[in-house]
Amino acid sequence: MLLRLPTSVSETQEYLTQGAVPIGGATLVWATWQRDGFPEHAMSLRDLPEANTIEPETLGAAVVLNRIDDRVPEVLRRAASTVGTGAVRRTATVGGNIVGSTLRCLLPAALVLDARAVILEPEGVTETDLAEVVAKRQLLLSLRWNTPITSNYVKAAAEPGGPSPLVVAAALHAVAGGGTLLRVAVRSEDEVFSETAAYHGDAGETLSTLWDGSLGRLPVPARELVGRQVTELLARPGGR
Ligand SMILES: Cc1cc2nc3c(=O)[nH]c(=O)nc-3n(C[C@H](O)[C@H](O)[C@H](O)COP(=O)(O)OP(=O)(O)OC[C@H]3O[C@@H](n4cnc5c(N)ncnc54)[C@H](O)[C@@H]3O)c2cc1C
Structure with a gap:
C-alpha cells in the first residue's frame, strides 16, 4: 500500500483524482483491510493544515478525538469525549467518525451546530450539508459552524x-x-x-x-x- 501524506490542498486533490482511499486513524479500516487486503493507494490528511484546525468555528477532519478541547462548543467537545475508549479517542479522527463510522456520535453535535461540511472533490474545495457528505462519503476536510449561545x-x-x-x-x-x-x-x-x-x-x-x-x-x-x-x-x- 502506498500511503500519501499530502501537505497542501492541491496535492490532496491530485491523490484524490488518482483514487487514493482516505484514512483517518485506521481504527475501523485496519481489521477489514487485514481480512480483505489493503488498498493500493491510501491518503492520510494528518499533515494537511486545513484538516488539522481546532478553532471556535472550525474543526479539521484529521483532528484526533482526544485533541478536541474547549476551543470548540461544549456540545462537540462532550460528544468527542464519549466516543469509545481512551485508546480509540487517541487514534480515531473527526472524518473517520462522521463519514466512516456507523455510530457517528459526533453527528448529532454537528447537526445542532448547523455545521457545514467542507469537502474536497476532484473539481476543488466546496461546502455541503452533513447529510450529503454522510450519504456520498465525500472527502471531508473540516466542519464549519457559527458559535451558538x-x-x-x-x-x-x-x-x-x-x-x-x-x-x-x-x-x-x-x-x-x-x-x-x-x-x-x-x-x-x-x-x-x-x-x-x-x-x-x-x-x-x-x-x-x-x-x-x-x-x-x-x-x-x-x-x-x-x-x-x-x-x-x-x-x-x-x-x-
Ligand atoms: C472499541 C471501539 C469503540 C467505539 N465506540 C464508538 C462510540 O461510542 N461512538 C462512535 O461514534 N464511534 C465509536 N467507534 C467508532 C469510532 O468512532 C471509529 O472507529 C472512528 O471514528 C473511525 O475513525 P478513524 O479515524 O479511525 O477512521 P478510519 O478507520 O481510518 O476510517 C474509517 C472510514 O472513514 C473514512 N474516512 C476517514 N477519514 C475520512 C475523511 N476525512 N473523509 C472521508 N472519509 C474518511 C475511511 O475511508 C474509512 O472508510 C468505536 C470504535 C471502536 C474500535
Missing part, C-alpha cells in the same frame, strides 16, 4: 447487545434580526432525529413545538432525556 450533549449508558446508546445534543443560536432558535438532535434506536424551535423565554412552549415535530415520535425515555437537557440548557444564564 450555549450547547449541551448527553449520551446514555449502552445496554449490552442493544441498539446504540441514546444521545441528545442541543444548541441555542442567536437569529439574525433578533430572537433565538433551539436545535435538538437525538439518536434513538439507531435513528437520528433533529428539530428546531423558536425560544421566546418559555421552555415549556419550546418543548411543545419540539413534540409537534419528529421528536414527538420518540419513545418515552428519550423524550424524558430531551426534556431534561432542553430545560437545563434554557435555564443557563446565556440561554435567555
Whole structure:
C-alpha cells in the first residue's frame, strides 16, 4: 500500500483524482483491510493544515478525538469525549467518525451546530450539508459552524447487545434580526432525529413545538432525556 501524506490542498486533490482511499486513524479500516487486503493507494490528511484546525468555528477532519478541547462548543467537545475508549479517542479522527463510522456520535453535535461540511472533490474545495457528505462519503476536510449561545450533549449508558446508546445534543443560536432558535438532535434506536424551535423565554412552549415535530415520535425515555437537557440548557444564564 502506498500511503500519501499530502501537505497542501492541491496535492490532496491530485491523490484524490488518482483514487487514493482516505484514512483517518485506521481504527475501523485496519481489521477489514487485514481480512480483505489493503488498498493500493491510501491518503492520510494528518499533515494537511486545513484538516488539522481546532478553532471556535472550525474543526479539521484529521483532528484526533482526544485533541478536541474547549476551543470548540461544549456540545462537540462532550460528544468527542464519549466516543469509545481512551485508546480509540487517541487514534480515531473527526472524518473517520462522521463519514466512516456507523455510530457517528459526533453527528448529532454537528447537526445542532448547523455545521457545514467542507469537502474536497476532484473539481476543488466546496461546502455541503452533513447529510450529503454522510450519504456520498465525500472527502471531508473540516466542519464549519457559527458559535451558538450555549450547547449541551448527553449520551446514555449502552445496554449490552442493544441498539446504540441514546444521545441528545442541543444548541441555542442567536437569529439574525433578533430572537433565538433551539436545535435538538437525538439518536434513538439507531435513528437520528433533529428539530428546531423558536425560544421566546418559555421552555415549556419550546418543548411543545419540539413534540409537534419528529421528536414527538420518540419513545418515552428519550423524550424524558430531551426534556431534561432542553430545560437545563434554557435555564443557563446565556440561554435567555
Ligand atoms: C472499541 C471501539 C469503540 C467505539 N465506540 C464508538 C462510540 O461510542 N461512538 C462512535 O461514534 N464511534 C465509536 N467507534 C467508532 C469510532 O468512532 C471509529 O472507529 C472512528 O471514528 C473511525 O475513525 P478513524 O479515524 O479511525 O477512521 P478510519 O478507520 O481510518 O476510517 C474509517 C472510514 O472513514 C473514512 N474516512 C476517514 N477519514 C475520512 C475523511 N476525512 N473523509 C472521508 N472519509 C474518511 C475511511 O475511508 C474509512 O472508510 C468505536 C470504535 C471502536 C474500535
